[in-house]
Amino acid sequence: MHTQHKRLSSWAAFTLALCFAIxxxxxxxxxxxxxxxxxxxxxSTGAFSSLGSTEVGGTPEPLDGxxxxxxxxxxxxxxxxxxxxxxxxxxxxxTSIGASATIEYAGFGSTLTGLFGLSTTGNLxxxxxxxxxxxxxxxxxxxxxxxxxxxxxxxxxYLAEFFNGAYNLYTINTTNGQATLIGPTGGVPIGALLxxxxxxxxxxxxxxxxxxxxxxxxxxxxxxxxxxxTGTGDFYGLAPLLAAPEPATWSLLGAGIAILALMxxxxxxxxxxxxxxx
Numbered sequence: 001m002h003t004q005h006k007r008l009s010s011w012a013a014f015t016l017a018l019c020f021a022i023x024x025x026x027x028x029x030x031x032x033x034x035x036x037x038x039x040x041x042x043x044s045t046g047a048f049s050s051l052g053s054t055e056v057g058g059t060p061e062p063l064d065g066x067x068x069x070x071x072x073x074x075x076x077x078x079x080x081x082x083x084x085x086x087x088x089x090x091x092x093x094x095t096s097i098g099a100s101a102t103i104e105y106a107g108f109g110s111t112l113t114g115l116f117g118l119s120t121t122g123n124l125x126x127x128x129x130x131x132x133x134x135x136x137x138x139x140x141x142x143x144x145x146x147x148x149x150x151x152x153x154x155x156x157x158y159l160a161e162f163f164n165g166a167y168n169l170y171t172i173n174t175t176n177g178q179a180t181l182i183g184p185t186g187g188v189p190i191g192a193l194l195x196x197x198x199x200x201x202x203x204x205x206x207x208x209x210x211x212x213x214x215x216x217x218x219x220x221x222x223x224x225x226x227x228x229x230t231g232t233g234d235f236y237g238l239a240p241l242l243a244a245p246e247p248a249t250w251s252l253l254g255a256g257i258a259i260l261a262l263m264x265x266x267x268x269x270x271x272x273x274x275x276x277x278x
Contacts, residue, residue, distance in 0.1 A: 027042065027043055027044055027196075028040050028041065028042050028043065028241055029041055029043060029194055029202070029238045029239060029240055029241060030066060030073060030087075030089065030237075030238065030239040030240070030241060031048060031192070031204070031232075031235065031237065031238055031239075032054055032063050032065075032066060032075065032092075032236045032237040033048075033232050033233065033234050033235070033236055034062070034233070034234045034236050035232070035233065035234070036053045036054050036055065036060040036061065036062060036063075037050050037052075037053055037054075037092075037232055038050070038051055038052050038053060038054050038087065038091070038092025039051045039052075039092070039231075039232075040241070041213070041229070041238070043194075043196070043202055043213055043226075044227065045227050046212065046213045046226070046227035046228050046229045046230055047230050047231055048229060048230065048231035048232040049231065050231070050232070051089075051090065051091055051092055052088075052090075052091035052092035052093065053092050054075060054085075054087065054092050054093075054094055055092070055093060055094060056085075056093075056094045056095075056096065061077065061078045061079065061083075061085070061094055062077055062078070062079075062236075063075035063076065063077040063078075063085070063108070063236060063237060064076055064077040064081065064105040064106060064107055064108045064117075064236070064237075065077075065105075065107050065108030065109050065149060065150055065192070065236065065237040066087075066108070066109070066110075066152055066192075066237035066238065066239035067108055067109050067110030067115040067116070067127070067150075067152055067239065068110050068152055068153070068239050068240065068242065069110055069113070069114055069115055069129050070129060071242060072086055072129070072242075073086070073087040073089055073239060073242060074086055074087060074097070074108075074110075074115060074129065075087050075094065075108065075237065076105045076108035076115075076117055076127065077105050077108065078096075078099075080099070080104075081104045081105045081106075081120070082099045082100050082101075082103060082104055082105065083096055083097075083098070083099045083100075083132065084096075084097040084098055084099075084100070084115075084127055084128075084129070084132035085097060089242060096132075097129070097130070097131065097132045098128075098131040098132025098133065099132060100117075100125075100127075100132055100133060100134040102125070102134050102136065103117055103119045103123075103125050103134045104119055104120045104121075105117050105118070105119065105120075106118050106119060106120045106122075106144055106148060107148050107149055107150045107159070108127075108150060108237070109149070109150025109151050109152050109157065109193070110150075110151075110152050110153075110157075110239075111154060111155055111156070111157050111174060112153075112154065112155045113155070114126055114127070114129075114174075115127035115128075115129055116137075116150060116157060116172075116174060117134060117150075118141075118142075118144075118148065118150060118159070120144055121139075121140070121144070122139070122140045122141055122142050122143055122144050123136055123137075123138065123139045123140065123141065123177070124136070124137045124138045124141050124172060124174075124177040125137060126174070137174065137175070137176065137177040138173075138176055138177015138178060139177070141172065141177045141178065141179045142159065142161050142163065142170070142179050143163050143164075144161075144163075146161075146162035146163075146189070147160075147161070147162045147167070147189040147190065147191055147206045147207075148160065148161040148162065149161075149190055149191055149192050149193050149203075149204075149235075149237075150172075150193065151193035151194065151195060151201070152193070152194050152195070152237075152238060152239040152240065153194050153195040153196065153197055153239065153240045154195030154201075156171055156195075157171065157172040157174050158170065158171060158172070158193050158195075158201060158218075159171075159172050159179065159193075160185065160189075160190035160193055160203060160216070162189055166184055166187075167184060167185040167186075167187055167188055167189050167190065168181055168182070168183065168184050168185065168221060169181075169182045169183060169184075169185055169190075169216055169218075169221035170182060181221075182218065182219070182220065182221040183217075183219075183220045183221030183222065184221055184222070185203070185216065185221055185222065185223040186221075186222050186223050188203070188205055188214060188223040188225075189205065189206040189207050190203040190204065190205060190206060190214070190216070190223065191204050191205070191206030191234065191235035191236060192204035192235040192236060192237050192238040193216075193238065194238035194239065194240065196240075197240065200215050201215065201216045201218050202214070202215055202216075202226075202238065203215065203216045203223055204229070204235025204238055205223070205225070205229075205235070206234065206235055207234075209233075210228045210229070211228065211229040211233070211234065211235065212225045212226055212227065212228050212229060213226045213227050213228075213229060214226050
């Protein structure tokens with residue numbers, strides 16, 4: 001009986017955890033701009049809707065990217081490019097989490113399990129979401145030369161970066177910081193990267209005007225131009241919306257609950273059988 005109860009509890013925990021671990025497929029995403037605007041962008045149409053600005057106490061703070069972990073949205077940068085902030089998704093207001101003594105952010109992003117920052121010297125750091133402390137993972141993983149961005153929304157950390165006259169897409173090993181070249185984007189500078197949770201890596205084209213919401217081939221790196229960006233002037237970060245599980249996820253939860261109910265009925269029958277035989 002104790003074994004059955006343990007299995008029941010374990011399955012319940014697994015089902016609930018799985019529901020909240022599955023990322024939603026994105027059609028709309030959070031977005032920040034170089035002019036400190038915060039809002040959402042429709043990835044299918046390119047339309048940006050402002051919700052506010054990234055500011056602390058009324059003072060705008062520039063950010064070097066977005067990241068998500070623990071059901072919260074974060075940004076990193078600020079006046080000294082060393083501070084981690086949580087972001088109020090209703091209006092873009094920032095709350096300082098803490099400054100790092102070891103990094104000057106050039107880029108900021110996240111995987112499904114944590115936050116990461118790229119320094120102006122090309123070093124990769126993990127970022128503590130509780131206090132903003134940074135831990136060096138790898139050194140000189142890329143040479144910083146211009147436009148760059150780290151991804152959000154994926155178990156894989158992607159990097160789009162300009163170096164030596166070329167715009168390239170990389171994957172980054174978050175254990176040792178090793179960068180692996182996927183391939184050139186086709187001369188397209190990418191200022192923000194977002195995995196949609198299903199099949200598409202989106203890239204916010206950084207220049208020249210007009211800007212576009214592009215998609216990137218994760219096998220070759222090549223960018224395909226999508227809809228033009230409207231309502232603002234540039235991309236500095238993209239992140240999936242923090243939302244409740246989608247219908248497919250609720251279906252999974254429903255299946256788990258049905259199994260739990262079946263197991264409970266079997267336990268009740270077993271008890272009745274034992275009582276009868278006694």
